[in-house]
Amino acid sequence: MVFNFMKARIAKASSTLGDLAVGERGILGEFDMPQSIAEHLMNLGFVPGLEILVARSGPGGNPRVYRVDGTEVALRRDLSRCIGVRPLRGAKAEVR
Amino acid sequence: MPVAEAPSGRPVFKTVAVVGPPNAGKTTLFNRLTGLRQKVGNFPGVTVEHHTGSYRLENGDEVSLIDLPGVYSLNPKSEDEKVTVDVLNGTMPGAEVPDAIILVLDSNNLNRHLILAGRVIALGLPTLVLLNMADELHKQGGQVDVLPLARQLGTPVALVSAVTGEGLMAVANFLVATPQAPEPLELPIFGDPRHCREWAVRIGGQAAYRRGATPEWTRRLDGIFLHRIWGGVIFAVVIVAVFQTIFSLGQPASDLLQGLLDNVAVHLANLLPPGLINSLVVNGVWKGAGSVLVFLPQILLLFLVIGVLEDSGYLARAAVISDKVMAKVGLNGKSFIPLLSAYGCAVPAIMATRTIENKRDRIATILIAPFMTCSARLPVYTMVIAAFIPNHPVLGPLVGTRAVAMLSLYVLGFAMAVATAKALKSSVLRSRDVAFIMELPPYRWPMWKSLALRLMDRANAFLFRAGTVILAVSIVLWALTYLPMHNGQPPAIADSAISKMGHFIEPAIRPLGFNWRIGVGLLSSFAAREVIIATMGTLHGVDPQSRAMDLQQALKSDLTPAGAVALLVFFAFAMQCMSTMAVVRRETNSWKWPILQFLYMTFVAYAAAFVAYRITLLYWT
Numbered sequence: 001m002v003f004n005f006m007k008a009r010i011a012k013a014s015s016t017l018g019d020l021a022v023g024e025r026g027i028l029g030e031f032d033m034p035q036s037i038a039e040h041l042m043n044l045g046f047v048p049g050l051e052i053l054v055a056r057s058g059p060g061g062n063p064r065v066y067r068v069d070g071t072e073v074a075l076r077r078d079l080s081r082c083i084g085v086r087p088l089r090g091a092k093a094e095v096r
Numbered sequence: 097m098p099v100a101e102a103p104s105g106r107p108v109f110k111t112v113a114v115v116g117p118p119n120a121g122k123t124t125l126f127n128r129l130t131g132l133r134q135k136v137g138n139f140p141g142v143t144v145e146h147h148t149g150s151y152r153l154e155n156g157d158e159v160s161l162i163d164l165p166g167v168y169s170l171n172p173k174s175e176d177e178k179v180t181v182d183v184l185n186g187t188m189p190g191a192e193v194p195d196a197i198i199l200v201l202d203s204n205n206l207n208r209h210l211i212l213a214g215r216v217i218a219l220g221l222p223t224l225v226l227l228n229m230a231d232e233l234h235k236q237g238g239q240v241d242v243l244p245l246a247r248q249l250g251t252p253v254a255l256v257s258a259v260t261g262e263g264l265m266a267v268a269n270f271l272v273a274t275p276q277a278p279e280p281l282e283l284p285i286f287g288d289p290r291h292c293r294e295w296a297v298r299i300g301g302q303a304a305y306r307r308g309a310t311p312e313w314t315r316r317l318d319g320i321f322l323h324r325i326w327g328g329v330i331f332a333v334v335i336v337a338v339f340q341t342i343f344s345l346g347q348p349a350s351d352l353l354q355g356l357l358d359n360v361a362v363h364l365a366n367l368l369p370p371g372l373i374n375s376l377v378v379n380g381v382w383k384g385a386g387s388v389l390v391f392l393p394q395i396l397l398l399f400l401v402i403g404v405l406e407d408s409g410y411l412a413r414a415a416v417i418s419d420k421v422m423a424k425v426g427l428n429g430k431s432f433i434p435l436l437s438a439y440g441c442a443v444p445a446i447m448a449t450r451t452i453e454n455k456r457d458r459i460a461t462i463l464i465a466p467f468m469t470c471s472a473r474l475p476v477y478t479m480v481i482a483a484f485i486p487n488h489p490v491l492g493p494l495v496g497t498r499a500v501a502m503l504s505l506y507v508l509g510f511a512m513a514v515a516t517a518k519a520l521k522s523s524v525l526r527s528r529d530v531a532f533i534m535e536l537p538p539y540r541w542p543m544w545k546s547l548a549l550r551l552m553d554r555a556n557a558f559l560f561r562a563g564t565v566i567l568a569v570s571i572v573l574w575a576l577t578y579l580p581m582h583n584g585q586p587p588a589i590a591d592s593a594i595s596k597m598g599h600f601i602e603p604a605i606r607p608l609g610f611n612w613r614i615g616v617g618l619l620s621s622f623a624a625r626e627v628i629i630a631t632m633g634t635l636h637g638v639d640p641q642s643r644a645m646d647l648q649q650a651l652k653s654d655l656t657p658a659g660a661v662a663l664l665v666f667f668a669f670a671m672q673c674m675s676t677m678a679v680v681r682r683e684t685n686s687w688k689w690p691i692l693q694f695l696y697m698t699f700v701a702y703a704a705a706f707v708a709y710r711i712t713l714l715y716w717t
Binding site for chain 1: 323535
C-alpha cells in the first residue's frame with residue numbers, strides 16, 4: 001500500500017517512528033498525514049510530546065506494536081514513517 | 097455526588113443513553129444493568145445497530161437505557177460517532193431523546209478517556225461518569241479519588257466494575273436523584289489535542305489518579321501470540337481449531353436434533369387425520385422449517401467460538417497477524433474478523449465490517465464476504481457429497497474423499513473471494529490512503545453472560561428467519577405441488593404448477609446438468625441456500641415414485657455425478673440469500689451494491705458450474 005502523502009515525508013531528514021528499532025523510545029512530534037487519520041491516532045493516545053515505545057514487531061516485521069500512554073496500538077510501517085519522533089537514545093527498554 | 101444510602105423514590109429520567117469509548121466495558125455494563133430486558137434495533141436511514149433495554153429500580157419502576165456505539169470523540173465524522181452525537185442531541189429520527197447520559201470510561205485509561213468526558217459534559221445533559229474496571233485498576237496498583245474528580249467535572253462520578261458489580265448502586269442513585277446539568281470547573285479547548293490531554297492529566301492529578309501497570313500476562317501472552325515464528329503457527333492452529341470445533345461438535349448436535357425433529361414428524365403425521373392438512377403440516381411446515389432448524393447448533397457454536405476469541409482479545413492480534421496477507425489483496429487486517437465470521441453467516445459478518453474505517457475497504461469486504469463458505473451451504477454440500485461421492489480414505493482413515501471434497505469447496509470460495517478482492521481493489525475500489533490502526537486491548541477472560549446474550553441474539557435472528565422466510569417458502573412450495581386441483585384431488589406431480597415452473601426454466605439450467613426438480617430447488621434457494629433441501633424433500637415427498645427413498649437416493653435420480661459437481665460449484669459462488677442482500681442494502685445504503693453483487697455472483701456461479709460440468713463429464717460419467 002503506497003501512501004501518496006508519504007513521499008514528502010521521506011524527503012525530510014528528521015527521524016520518524018518507522019526508524020526506531022524494537023525496544024527504542026522516542027518523543028512524538030509532528031504528524032504528516034490526512035487530518036482524519038491523525039485525529040484517530042490522537043484519540044488512541046498518539047499526542048505530540050508523549051513518549052512512545054516500539055514494543056514489538058509482529059510476525060514478518062509488519063505491522064509493529066507501539067506502546068503509548070498505557071495503550072498498545074499496531075501500525076503498519078508506512079504509516080509509522082509519517083509520524084515524526086525525537087529518539088530518546090540510551091533508553092533501550094527491556095521488552096518481553 | 098455519589099450517595100451511599102439505598103435509592104428510594106421514582107426515577108426522574110425516562111430515557112438514558114449509555115456512552116463510552118470502545119473497550120471500556122460499556123456493553124458488559126449495559127448487559128449487567130438490563131439483563132434479558134433488551135432488544136436490538138436500527139435507527140431508520142442509518143446502518144448502525146443499537147440495543148435498548150430497561151433497567152429496573154428496586155420499587156419496580158423502569159428506565160429505558162440506549163446502548164450507543166463506542167466512540168473515542170464526539171466528532172461526527174464516522175458513522176458510529178454521528179449516530180451517537182445525533183442521539184445525544186436529540187436529532188436522530190425515530191430514537192427517543194435521552195434526558196440523561198451514563199458515561200462509561202476505563203479507569204485504567206483515564207488520561208485518554210477523560211477527554212471524552214469533557215466533550216460529553218459539554219453537551220449539558222445530566223451525566224453520571226462511571227470509571228469502570230475498578231477491579232483491574234486496584235489489582236494493578238492504580239488508584240483514583242472520585243470526589244475531587246466529581247468536583248472538577250461537576251457531575252457524579254463513581255468507581256465501578258461491571259464484571260463484579262462493585263459500585264453499581266451509583267446508577268440507581270443517579271436515576272432517582274434530582275436532575276442536574278453538569279457544572280464543570282473548567283473544560284479543555286477541544287480543537288487542541290495537546291491541551292485536551294494536559295487538561296485530562298491535570299484533573300486526573302487532582303484526583304490522585306495513578307494508572308495501573310499493564311497486566312504482566314498480557315505482555316507475556318503477546319510475546320507468544322505475536323511472536324515472529326510462533327505467532328503465525330498459533331494463528332493457523334486457532335483457525336483450524338475453530339473449524340474443527342464446529343464440525344466435530346456441531347455435526348453430532350445437528351444429527352441429534354434431526355432425529356428429534358423426525359420423531360416429532362412421525363408423531364404429527366399419526367396424530368392428524370390423513371389428507372391435505374396432514375400433508376401441509378408435516379410435509380410443508382414441519383419438514384420445511386425443520387430442515388433449516390438443524391443448523392442452529394453449528395451456527396451457535398461458530399458464534400460462541402468467535403465470541404470467545406473476540407472477548408478474550410485474541411481477534412485483535414489475529415487482525416495484526418493477518419494484516420500482511422490481507423495487504424497483498426489490497427485490504428487490511430481489519431477485514432479479517434468479518435471474513436472469519438462470514439464462515440458462519442454473511443449477515444453478522446457484513447455488520448461487523450463497520451469497524452473498517454476506510455469506506456472502499458469496507459465495501460470490498462462486504463462484496464467478498466458471501467463467497468466464504470457460510471453454514472447455510474454446509475447442509476447442501478453435506479447432502480450432495482454424501483449422495484454422490486463414495487468415501488475412500490485419502491490421508492489415513494480420518495481424511496477421506498468426502499472430507500477432501502468438502503475442503504476443496506471451502507478453498508474454492510476463498511480463492512474466488514481473494515480474486516474478487518484483488519480485482520476490486522486494483523480497479524473501482526482502489527484506495528490510496530489506507531491506515532491500519534489497531535488498538536490491542538489487554539487479554540481478558542470472556543464473560544459468559546455477555547456471550548450468552550449475544551448467542552441468544554443470533555439464535556433469535558436465525559429462528560426468526562426459519563420462522564418467516566423459510567416457513568413461507570415451504571408452504572408456497574407445498575401449495576404449488578398441490579395445484580391445480582382436479583375434482584378436489586391434487587394433480588399428479590408432473591401436472592402440478594411447480595413442475596410447470598421447473599420445466600419452464602429447465603432450458604436455462606440444462607447446460608449445467610440440472611433437471612426441472614433441481615431447477616425448482618435453485619429457484620427456492622434464492623430465498624436462502626438451505627431451502628433447496630426442504631424443496632427437494634417436498635418434491636420427492638409428494639411424488640409416489642420416490643416417496644419411499646431417502647433424499648440422497650432420490651437425488652441420484654435428478655443428477656448425474658457431473659451435474660452434482662456443477663451444483664456444488666454453483667452453490668459455492670452464487671449469492672442465494674435474501675437476508676444477505678437486505679443487509680448489504682442496509683449497510684451500503686443503496687441498492688447498487690447488492691444488485692451488482694447478486695449479478696456478479698450469479699454470473700460467476702453459472703459460468704463456473706458450466707465449466708465444472710463439462711470438465712467432469714470428460715472424466716466421470
